[in-house]
Amino acid sequence: MSQSPAPARRRRGNARGEQTRSVLLAAAVRAFADRGFHGTSTRDIALAADMSPAVMYAHYATKEDLLFELSLDGHRSVQVLLDAEVGRHASNTDRLRAAASCFGQWHAEFHTQARVVQYELNALTAEHLAEVTVLRRAIQGLFGDLIRAGVDEGVFQVADAEMTAMSLTSLGIDVARWYRPTGAWTPEQIGHHHGRLALRAVGVAD
Structure with a gap:
């Protein structure tokens, strides 16, 4: 990816x-x-x-206008990528793994932009923050929908789907904070690891 x-x-x-x-x-x-x-x-x-x-x-x-456009670019890129990756799979297990994998990998591949758009949100105006927040909730909502679908199917076992979705997206976002191109892991390895973590979080052995 x-x-x-x-x-x-x-x-x-x-x-x-x-x-x-x-x-x-x-x-x-x-x-x-x-x-x-x-x-x-x-x-x-x-x-x-x-x-x-x-x-x-x-x-x-203003420089805030630049930050706003960067924030929209980043969040919409992730949203488009998630929709495409999830749409390639039929089972809820594969769909959740793909979502967590590409989410973590994106935050490694584009770590500089991701670090800015994820950790400078408070610098946006209230109006701009509200628009970006809609995108952030949609991304987290996608994870929540995938988890609930797996629970309804009897494949996933979680106590709170919403909290699990927040935990998984938070793990992916945090990659942008610690990832370095000279580090031990490639973006692909990080993505693969996050996909496995997601399945373990919902009680599925990968």
């Missing part, structure tokens, strides 16, 4: 404008990951993108 983050709400414009926004988003990811949202200035982002602040302001009025 390898998939670049899917675009969120791209502004209409010419190809040059789209390229400029892509460069600004990439620069913002690096800056926010290195310094944190509050420790990063708009000038830092513009310099990292090798642009003037005036060019940046022509596309994004």
Whole structure:
């Protein structure tokens, strides 16, 4: 599994404008990951993108607008990927394993962006946070639906499906905090491990 983050709400414009926004988003990811949202200035982002602040302001009025678009991109990418991976399987066991596996692997492959969008949420405005929260709940809801389906089928054994879903998504999210490309495990190995953990959490021996 390898998939670049899917675009969120791209502004209409010419190809040059789209390229400029892509460069600004990439620069913002690096800056926010290195310094944190509050420790990063708009000038830092513009310099990292090798642009003037005036060019940046022509596309994004504030650095919070950049964080919001990054957050939408990240969460929508995960949502699209989960839907595709889960849809490839028929049994509830395979579907849950696939969901947990790709969720953990994504947070390793795109750990820099994931670290920003998962741990800088409080920097979003209330309106933007509410929109991102809808996506986060949908992702956790997918895990909850898979677990409840397995319980109804008599295959999974859990005391609380919602708490189990929250635990599994939290494990996947935390990968972005500790994963390093120079570490002992590849994203694929991490994904495989998370798939096995998910099945054990619902009482299935893999």
